[in-house]
Amino acid sequence: MLGGRILRLSCCLLALAASLPAPVVAQDAETLPPYKMLRSLQFVQDSVVLGDHSASEMQRFMLETIDKRLRTADSTVFDDVRNVDAALIYAMSGGNPETLEYLVARDVNGNFDSRVSDALRKYLGGKGTLIAKSLAAMVPEYRDTKIAPYLALVAGNVTITQDPAAALKFYDLARLTAPGTIVEEAALRRSISVATDAKMVDKAFSYATRYARRFLHSPYASQFADLFVKLSVDYYEQLNRDDLLATLDLLDADRRREIYLRIARQAAIVGKNDLARSAAVEAKKLSGQESDPLGALADLYGGLADLPTSEVGAVVERISQIPDSMLTESDRVLKSAAEAVGREVLRAPDPDSFTQAETLITIPGDGETKATDGGEQAAAEPPAAEPVQTADGATPPQDDPEFTSFVEKGRSKLDEIDSLLDQESVVP
Numbered sequence: 001m002l003g004g005r006i007l008r009l010s011c012c013l014l015a016l017a018a019s020l021p022a023p024v025v026a027q028d029a030e031t032l033p034p035y036k037m038l039r040s041l042q043f044v045q046d047s048v049v050l051g052d053h054s055a056s057e058m059q060r061f062m063l064e065t066i067d068k069r070l071r072t073a074d075s076t077v078f079d080d081v082r083n084v085d086a087a088l089i090y091a092m093s094g095g096n097p098e099t100l101e102y103l104v105a106r107d108v109n110g111n112f113d114s115r116v117s118d119a120l121r122k123y124l125g126g127k128g129t130l131i132a133k134s135l136a137a138m139v140p141e142y143r144d145t146k147i148a149p150y151l152a153l154v155a156g157n158v159t160i161t162q163d164p165a166a167a168l169k170f171y172d173l174a175r176l177t178a179p180g181t182i183v184e185e186a187a188l189r190r191s192i193s194v195a196t197d198a199k200m201v202d203k204a205f206s207y208a209t210r211y212a213r214r215f216l217h218s219p220y221a222s223q224f225a226d227l228f229v230k231l232s233v234d235y236y237e238q239l240n241r242d243d244l245l246a247t248l249d250l251l252d253a254d255r256r257r258e259i260y261l262r263i264a265r266q267a268a269i270v271g272k273n274d275l276a277r278s279a280a281v282e283a284k285k286l287s288g289q290e291s292d293p294l295g296a297l298a299d300l301y302g303g304l305a306d307l308p309t310s311e312v313g314a315v316v317e318r319i320s321q322i323p324d325s326m327l328t329e330s331d332r333v334l335k336s337a338a339e340a341v342g343r344e345v346l347r348a349p350d351p352d353s354f355t356q357a358e359t360l361i362t363i364p365g366d367g368e369t370k371a372t373d374g375g376e377q378a379a380a381e382p383p384a385a386e387p388v389q390t391a392d393g394a395t396p397p398q399d400d401p402e403f404t405s406f407v408e409k410g411r412s413k414l415d416e417i418d419s420l421l422d423q424e425s426v427v428p
Helices: 002-019 022-031 034-049 053-072 075-079 081-092 097-105 114-124 128-141 148-159 164-177 182-197 201-214 221-234 241-248 253-270 273-285 293-306 312-320 329-346 401-426
Strands: 359-363 368-372
Touching (some): 034 081, 081 097, 081 114, 114 128, 148 182, 182 201, 201 241, 253 293, 253 329, 273 293, 293 312
Antiparallel strands (some): 359 368
């Protein structure tokens, strides 16, 4: 409630500023201390991750305005440490990295800590791994300053590849020292990714639950959804089902249905059929009318999970009845692959291709040739390769044209299915 009143007041003030003569507004922007301008930027950025996407335009405007103010400010402005911190935070908040270079090059009074500014310049220039150790050492030193959460976030970013556990500690520090802000949102989101990749399942799920409670309306929530689906599918056996459902219940119905569908799809692709089946059922419950395309997706993913069952015929029939018009291109690929697999499972083999012909085996050393039906083989001469057996245990001759044709057709069909699944893996 209070946040809403503050946001409305801010909008009123912005509207009032817009109604003032342009020279007056320009004069304020030229004389306002950078640290006060930064507060407005932080407020706007925090509003965006809390769900006010309309503030995105204001964020771009504030970044441009602060950039201009920093570049035109007299060097004495940075005798105030608050303005130095504002310049550093601006650089770590999506600002122009060249502006930091500009300010440091003109810092004749030594207001900028060269260790921090050099580390940030390397980080912003894509060389973060070079300063991982030095930046990690600076985080405790600046712990009680305004730049502490931002430094901790950057330290986590450059430490991920070398020490995931240490990166998580930096992210924890960042989010705990800046709760409810864009810093906490970024730290939580990245913590989920790091913990999942490092197989720290409990930690990853704990971070995911916190994110679901606090930042579901962030414009970056789609990244959270990707991470949550990966966590749920890859480590389903290690997760508590009740906890998983409780976290999903934090989402509104539309978001919950989307997550269930994505879990069902990914689980079906990797062969976790129980998970795919249950997620498809939950998504179907949340779907609307029969004509709802999302309901058709739930049917498709559930059908994929049911293919390995004894009811494969009914499953293929059910999948075939899903209209292609209700599916995306990538899901039509999945449907085609499922139908191809089902047809191969249902296709009866040609019994004539499995007939046995007599073969002659020469037993070394006795000069005799012995007729056999293929069920025996001389122990003295093991086969060069494992023979292919039919369902009844017989071994068909490898030069049988019908058998060769059967094998080639089977291989061709498998290649076709593999090709379809390869296409599926590259479709976004």
